[in-house]
Amino acid sequence: MPVKPNEQLKSTHVIELKAGAFTLPVLRLLKNQPEGILRELQEKVDQAPGMFQNAPLALDISSLPNDVEPSDLSALVKQIASMGIKPIGVRGGTADQQRSARHAGLAVLSESRPEPKPAVDLETVKATAVEQPAATPSPSVSTEAVASRLVALPVRSGQRIYARDADLIILSTVSAGAEIMADGNIHVYGTLRGRALAGVKGNLKTRIFCSDLQAELVSISGQYQVSDGIDNALSGKPVQIYLSGESLVIEEL
DSSP: OOOOHHHHHHHTOOOOOOOOOOOOOEEEOOSSOHHHHHHHHHHHHHHOHHHHTTOEEEEEOTTSOTTOOHHHHHHHHHHHHTTTOEEEEEESOOHHHHHHHHHTTOEEEOOOOOOOOOOOOHHHHHHHHHHSOOOOOOOSSOOOOOOEEEEOSOBOTTOEEEETTSEEEESSOBOTTOEEEESSOEEEEEEEOSEEEEOTTSOTTOOEEEEEEOOSEEEETTEEEEGGGSOGGGTTSOEEEEEETTEEEEEEO
């Protein structure tokens, strides 16, 4: 059967452009103190070198004073890159600072903003409040199902698994050098030897559960602990990990 012209043209395409969403770590610069910024960042890299090596990074410069020189920003970007981290963009900042970021090869990232609320007629609201009958109380327990991603096979070194907008359930072992991430909770029914990051979009109520803790790194919503900082008494034990205030708690089940 002869190929139609449109089908022949379609078959010659070698790329496909699609929208995608990625979880990207953001380094918020609170003060214009380059030496302090580099020192604190190096401390974090030393705690978890595998997590930061060749990792993409966005710089939030919205808290920096407006008089920060663009040349200072360019120099800082180069010094961060020398640590093996890959700055790819900036968020916030003045027009001059953003221009400097572009010259340094960085993208200027827009901040997500909530949709504006429509204007409301106050008189209509008052009338509605009088005319509407009393609402039926909603049940205290939500019946909405929580999405989850199930992985039955072992997660091997070098693999990265991400459960977007869902819990992540691992039925087997997570090897050293592997990384598992979830916007929700993480459950590991085998040995956890790699890195586990829950609540990566900022959900402070998420938890990590595992039956055998030997992790390189655990994190809840950006608050993390590396293996050297985990109590040896918890090694090999079933544990749960959660946030209490700003502190990461690891306790035996």
